[in-house]
Amino acid sequence: MMQLYWSPRTRSFSALWLMEETGQAYERVLTDISKGAQKTPAYLAINPMGKVPALRDGEATLAEAAAICAYVAERYPEAKLAPPLGDPKRAKYLYWLFFSPGCIEPAMVQVATKIEMNPVAAGWGEAQRVFDVLDAALAKGPWILGESFSAADIAIGSALNFAVRLFKMVPARPSFDRYIDACAARPAFQRASGIAAG
Ligand SMILES: N[C@@H](CCC(=O)N[C@@H](CS)C(=O)NCC(=O)O)C(=O)O
Numbered sequence: 684m685m686q687l688y689w690s691p692r693t694r695s696f697s698a699l700w701l702m703e704e705t706g707q708a709y710e711r712v713l714t715d716i717s718k719g720a721q722k723t724p725a726y727l728a729i730n731p732m733g734k735v736p737a738l739r740d741g742e743a744t745l746a747e748a749a750a751i752c753a754y755v756a757e758r759y760p761e762a763k764l765a766p767p768l769g770d771p772k773r774a775k776y777l778y779w780l781f782f783s784p785g786c787i788e789p790a791m792v793q794v795a796t797k798i799e800m801n802p803v804a805a806g807w808g809e810a811q812r813v814f815d816v817l818d819a820a821l822a823k824g825p826w827i828l829g830e831s832f833s834a835a836d837i838a839i840g841s842a843l844n845f846a847v848r849l850f851k852m853v854p855a856r857p858s859f860d861r862y863i864d865a866c867a868a869r870p871a872f873q874r875a876s877g878i879a880a881g
Contacts (some may be wrong), residue, residue: 691881697841703871840866
């Protein structure tokens with residue numbers, strides 16, 4: 684059984700949502716960051732960054748929420764959380780899965796800190812462009828790949844829910860509202876929210 688290292692009210696939410704979507708049994712290992720549990724030698728051996736979430740699968744360990752999405756989607760293909768190898772939709776699936784930590788996360792930091800960067804040099808360009816691109820991509824819906832839900836929606840939906848709804852760092856737009864509502868209507872999202880609340 685996989686073990687998910689998590690802490691309440693953190694980015695662990697996306698990994699909880701992911702595991703709930705698989706329908707597979709998993710063990711939750713509370714790693715309370717308010718008590719420094721992420722800094723123990725045992726935990727740093729799993730994630731040297733000392734951050735949650737992290738995952739153990741037998742001898743394999745990994746961290747980074749989007750990497751956990753990719754790994755679990757591949758391990759449980761029956762959950763249909765990723766287009767299979769060879770499916771042309773896999774290209775856009777990977778694009779959006781990486782877009783979340785690669786563009787949305789730094790855009791959120793930029794919004795919060797108002798830091799000015801040369802948009803040609805900054806990997807995410809600038810925050811306005813990131814949210815405009817997402818807005819256009821989500822205009823049709825219901826999911827980021829169109830009709831099929833995938834682990835990319837867990838990465839993108841968690842980040843948008845955090846940025847738009849929970850922390851109100853990014854102004855709502857009709858496409859964001861509709862998308863976050865669709866994510867929040869999923870039973871796995873709701874179970875994960877209950878767990879993540881602590
Ligand atoms: N890039 C990481 C970020 C994880 C992260 O920043 N987690 C925070 C909680 S939201 C954390 O563990 N903080 C504890 C610490 O830095 O000591 C991911 O996407 O998984």
